[in-house]
Amino acid sequence: MEILGDSPINHKGEDALDRSGYAEHIAKGILKWKSRESLCLALHGPWGSGKTSLINMCLEIIKEQTATLDSKEKPIIVRFQPWVISGHEQLIRTFIGELRKALKKPDLSEYAHEAAEKLEVYEKIFDYVSWLPVPGRGYIEKFRDGLKLLKGSTRAVQKDIENDLDSNKKRICDALRKLQAPVLVTIDDVDRLTSEEIRQLFQLIKAVADFPNTIYLLAFDHLLVEKALEPFQRGSETRYLEKIVQLDFEVPNPSRSKLTSVLWAGIDDVMKTIPSEKYEQTRWNEVKFGPLPALFRNIRDVKRFLNSVNFIHPIVQNEVSPVDVLIIEAIHVFAPDLYKAIRDNKEYLLSDPTFARGRSKNDEKDEWIKKLPDMASSQFREEIQELLILLFPEIDSVFNRHSWGDGFWEAWESNKRVCLSAYFEFYFKGTVAEGEISAKESDNVIKELGAYENLVLILKNYMVDGRIKKLLPKIENHLKQNHDRQLACSFISAVFETGDFLPFKPDGMMELPLDWLIDGTLYRVLKMFDEAERKGILADAIAQTKSAVLFPISLTNYIWREWYRQDKDNKQKEKEEKLLTQTETDEVKDIALKLIRERSKNENFYKTRHLLSILHDWVRWADIDEVKRWVAGIVSDEKKVPEFLGGCGGFSGKSTMGSHFATYKLKIEPKHLEQFCDIHQLKTASEKILKDNPEWLTDSYREILTIFIKGFEKKDSWDDE
Known part of the structure; x- marks a missing residue:
């Protein structure tokens, strides 16, 4: 990861915004300035507009265009940065010191050295003044007050100041006028200063450092500086800046x-x-x-x-x-x-x-x-x-x-x-919310689509924690983009095999039941393939399972109802495209019925979640007496009654208006069991179990039996239905 610095560019070669031409315009103007009077230029622009970059390119161009000149003929450049100075007292003294150092360079003319020598006296005076106790005063006022205090000190100091102050500045000015090229002082980021410091800086330029043959190039946000200078403008029709700055430049907006x-x-x-x-x-x-x-x-x-x-x-x-x-x-x-x-x-x-x-x-x-x-x-x-x-x-x-x-x-x-x-x-x-699945996680699952045994183990965990609803759309999208028959068959079969691990009770969200979501996903996956392939994929997926029953049956019912459902919309549904032909549907139904019969021999079949829906499909596709015989065999063993009833129940939910959440309660309605067994006899058996309270009767079993018995209290309502 590379974080881009906020540093300005230093060279024209780095200019990606085509501003070097504007910098050259300013540079040429400075080089062509022939007057020996002081000149103050201002480069205006908001923060981040590129003022410093323009100054850097401007100075680079000046150096390039004067490269062949003698050092005495080149502008003397001073880069003054007032915002790095700590303490108000340092401003004037530091400025004079920086100017003196620039003029003192050995390859410059004798006039530059003379000006530097006289500036040293200025610097000493401000050394004296800086420690004087003159509270609540600005730089210029404090400078003047300091001189008054010094007049009361030794005669030698008083005489030195009185005789040399005015004449010293005059000698500085005389020496600077004799320079062949001007002194160019750049002052950047003026608007970084406090309002008080901005006022002091402009006082410095106006009253202390108003030297001839000196060009100031200031860079600042015009609005910020003008606001800071408002105290100087009261009662005056002329803005304070206009008294100091002779020429303004606006930083051009980049194209x-x-x-x-x-x-x-x-x-x-x-x-x-x-x-x-x-x-x-x-x-x-x-x-x-x-x-x-x-x-x-x-x-x-x-x-x-x-x-x-x-x-x-x-x-x-x-x-x-x-x-x-x-x-x-x-x-x-x-x-x-x-x-x-x-x-x-x-x-x-x-x-x-x-x-x-x-x-x-x-x-x-x-x-x-x-x-x-x-x-x-x-x-x-x-x-x-x-x-x-x-x-x-x-x-x-x-x-x-x-x-x-x-x-x-x-x-x-x-x-x-x-x-x-x-x-x-x-x-x-940078992280997924609780209950969600990251892209990396889903990609890892998708990589296992072709490894059936691994996929079964993986999907089982997603079924148990309910996150299968988040995973299914990702796998479906992958299969939609990659029509692979083997992967689709492996996926459908693995969902069949692990579907019984899905939580029976909804998770509290007002949304489609997970069973519907799973059936819908498997249906759409089958529909991705040509009509001639669909039945074979489904049959192979069912054959590959070892203990699955719920979703092979529910999906088959979903497909079977496309041809055989009896409702008022049946005529309209007949016109819709079917997943399988009617003959194929009958063949798949026979496969599903065979699966029910095989699984019903398993001693744990009666514990299947949504058992009631499987019993209804069994009745649709076979003789009801066959189903009754199986149910009778189960309820004859009182230990199996609670879990049998639990599988025949369902959850009803309630929610407040506008809420996405609901509370769910188990509901077992005796009327739904009437066609399979004598419900009154089953009620009597349930009451006996509760009364006898055997050791194997858990709290969960007791709750199921109680809910079933209470369902008879609504008999009058469902008798009339």
Whole structure:
């Protein structure tokens, strides 16, 4: 990671903004100045506009154009930096000292040396004055008051000052006038000083150092300095600066094309390449040729932005969308309050399917979104709004009334967009939120798609902790881009094999049940392949399983209902494309029925989650007496009754209006078991178990039996249904 310094350029060769021509214009003006009077030039520009870089190039050009001259004919350059001086008392003395040292150089003329000699007396006087107790006074006033105090000291000191002060300055001026080239004093970053120090500096130039044959080149932000000098302007129609500065130069704004070229070159160094996928390339072009370049006013803005991107990019690389990174970091640099608002209010901005499904208009959210651009500076509020629209579909919906279908979500997921909860936290914290899956983690899982045994072990963990809902879309997108029959078959079979480890109770979110999500994912994966391949992939996936039952049956039911469901929409559904032909559907149904019969012989089959739905499918595809015989065999063993009833129950949820969360309770309705067994006999058996309270009866079993018995209290309501 390389952080770009805020240092100015030192040479014309480093000039990427084509300002060397302007620097040459100033340099030539200085060299052509023939008057022996003092001249003060001012270079105006806000912080970061390149004032120091212009001064550096200007001095370089002056040195180049006078390189062949004798040293006595070259301008004597003094670079005075008042903001590095500690203590107010040092300013005048330090300035005189710097000027004296420059004039004292051995290769200069005798007149330069004479001026340096006389400046030494000036310096001594300020040495005397600096320790005098004259509180609350400015430099010039203190200098004068100090002289008065000195008059009361020894006759020798008094005589030395009275006789030599005026004549000494006159000798300095006479010597400077005789120089063949002027003294050029550059004073940069004047606006870094405090208001008091700025006033003292201009007093110095006006009253103490107003030497002939001397050119001052000052660099500062005009507004800041003028505000600091306001006390000197009271009661005067003429601005104080106009009394000192004879010629003003404005730092030219860099051309938009040059500034943008520097910006893109820096981005390329950081990002290396923008993704070649058509979708991201389109978004990148919208950013590159749209609002982003308009945010940058000077090279300092560019460096601040590139440093921000340079810092975050190695942390989030390959985990998020690089285009979104650029937009977010632009907001971070140019609208920090807006950045914080986005970071802390993701619930208004996410476009997850779970957030979008069944969404009603939220006036509070819309009003909040409409106020977001106001958090940016007015000078680029419009550009920030455009960037926000490119960043978040929810914001685009509010400002442009666009609606987004499920097809867009696949692209957002594929490109790891900030508008999805799976990636949002990574953009701001460099880590995924709890319960989410990083791109690196999902990539590691995808690498194991062809290793069935490993994949089963991996998916089992994701089923247990519920994060399978975050992993499935990533695998689905991978398979969509890589139509590999073997990988698809391995994936479907591994999901079948591990599906029974999925938590039975929902996790509290108001969203699609995980079972539906899994069935939908497997269905779409099968549909990726040609019609002739689908049935074979599904049959092979079922055959590869060892103990799976729930999802092979539920997916088969999902497919079977495309042909055989009986509802009012059946006529419309008949026109829709089916996953399999009717003959293939019947063949898969027979495979599923065979699987049920085989698994029902397993002693733990009665513990299967969502057992009731499997029993219903068994009845649909076989003789009901076959199912009744199996159920009778299970409930005849009282130890199996609680878990059998638990598998025949379901969870109902309740939530408050506008909430994404719900509380779930187990619900076992006797009416759903009527066709399989004598529910009253089963109730009596359950009551007996509770009464006998055997050692094997756990609290969980007791709760299940109690819920089942209480279900009979609603008999009147379901008898009439």
